[in-house]
Amino acid sequence: MSESEERKPVEVLRTPVVLDYTYSAGQSSSRHLRAFGKGKLLGQRCPVDGRVYFPSRGSCPQHGVPIEGEPVELPDRGTIVTYSVNRVPSENIDLELPYAAIQVLLDGADTILFHVLGESSIDDVHMGMRVEAVWKPEEEWDDSVANIRYFRPTGEPDTPFDQYKEHI
Amino acid sequence: MRDVAVVAFTQAKSVRAERDLNETEILIPVIHDIKRGAGLETKDIDFVCSGSSDYLAGQSFAFVSGLDAIGAWPPVSESHVEMDGAWALYEAWVKIQTGHADTALVYGFGKPSMGDLSRTLALQLDPYCVVPLWPDAVSVAALQARLCLEGGVLSEREMAEVAVRDRGKGKSNPYAQVTGDFDVDALLAEPTFVSPLRRHDCSPISDGASAMIIAAGDRARDLAERPAWIRGLEHIVEPQDLGIRDLTTSRSTQIAADRAAVGKDKIDVAEVCGPFTHQSILVERALGLGESVDVNPSGGALSAHPLMAAGLTRIGEASKRIWDGSADRAVAHATSGPCLQQNLVCVLEGA
C-alpha cells in the first residue's frame, strides 16, 4: 500500500440502521381517520371558544386544553383559501401535471384541510373558489384522507374574502 | 444567583405499552392538570422547555407535536432538549437565572413501546466501531455489572436488595408500574436474564410523561406554601467510549454532587435514577448518602422508568417530600447515556 493510500480517509462505512416502530395514531386521529373510512368528516370543537378543528389532535393548540365531547360532522364541501400550482410528479397523486394543491376550509370548520383540485383547469383556480369532494369508489375506501380523490369546483359564487380571511 | 423553586409537579401513570394514546395525548392531561393545579394559564408562563427523543418516536421533530398540549398560539418562548426532562429543567433554571423568565413549565415524555428500546439505545454508542455490532442496552449494562461484581465493588445480593427496597416502596406510588413485595433469596434463585443481570436488576420499559413548574423568588412563594428551593443543580458528562471510563464508579455523579454541595448538610430523602440495580448502588455511593437517608420513597426507576421523563420525575418526587414537610433537604438524580455516562444532581431545600 502506498503512503498516499494509507493516509486516505475511509469515506464510506456501511452500517444499515433498521428500526421497526408500531405507531399509534392516537385516539383523536384514529377517530378522525376511521370516520374517513365511513365517508364522514369529523371535526372537534374547542371547549373555550368553540372553534372547530379539522382534523383534531385531541387538544386545542391555541388554548392548550383537551378537546373532549361529541365530534362535529362537517360537509364535504368548502372554500379554497389558498393554492399552489404543482408541476412536480408525486407517486401518491394520480393527477395529470400540472395540478393545483389547495387548502380547503370546509363549511363549518375553522382550520384548513390540505388536498388537490381536479376537474378544473389550473387557469381557473383561485382563492374563494367553492369546491366539493370527489370520493373514490366505496370499495376502495381505507381509513384515510385519500378516500377523497380530489376536490372539484361546484360552480357556486365565490366566498367573499372577508368570510375566510381569519382562516388563512 | 436567583432563588428558584419547584412549585408544581404532575405525572402520567407509567405503563408498559400505551396502545390508545399517542405521545401528545399522553402529555395533554399532564400539562392540563399541572396548569390547572397551579392556577396558571399558558400566558402566565414565561418559558417552556421539554425533553424527549425523536428516536423513541421514530419521527423527526416529533417533539414539536408536544406543543399542541401547551397551547402555542399566540406564540410562546420554548426550547427542547433531546434528553431527559431533567436537562430541560436545567435549561429553564438557567433561563430564570439570566433574568429572562420568572416562571417556567418543564416536561419530559417518551413512548419507548413504539420501538425496540434495547436496540434503539445502541445508537447512542460510537457510530464507527460499536454501532455496527448492535450491542443492546441490557448487554452493555451487564458488562458494567460484571466489572463491578468481579472487581468486588458490589454483590449480587446488594443488587437484589435494591430491587426489593425500590419495588416495595413503589407500592405506595399510584404512578408506578412494577411494584410489590419480593424476597432477596427468592430473587437470587431466579436464572440470569443477560448475565450477570437478572430480570429484577432491570428497570421496566415504560411509556409515560411528567411535568414541572418552577418559579423565582416571590413568584414561587405565591404559587406554593412551602416551595422546594433548588439550592444546587449540576450536570457532568463522561466520554462516549466505554473503555476510557471507570465503569465501577460514577465519577460524573461525584463531581456534580460536590459542586451541588450535597454533603454540606444532612440529606433526608434521595431520589436516584438507576436504570439497573448496580447503577443505583454506584450513584448512591457517589452521592455519599448516609444510612439515615430515605432512598427512593417513590420506588425509583426500578418501579417505573418512563425514558426521557424518569429523571425529571425523580426531582418532582423529591420536591413532593419538601412540600409535605417530610423532608427539609433532598437530593434528586437523573442519568442519560449508556452506563451512567451523564449525570445530573439537584439539591432541594424547604427553606
Ligand SMILES: [Zn+2]
Ligand atoms: Zn381553543
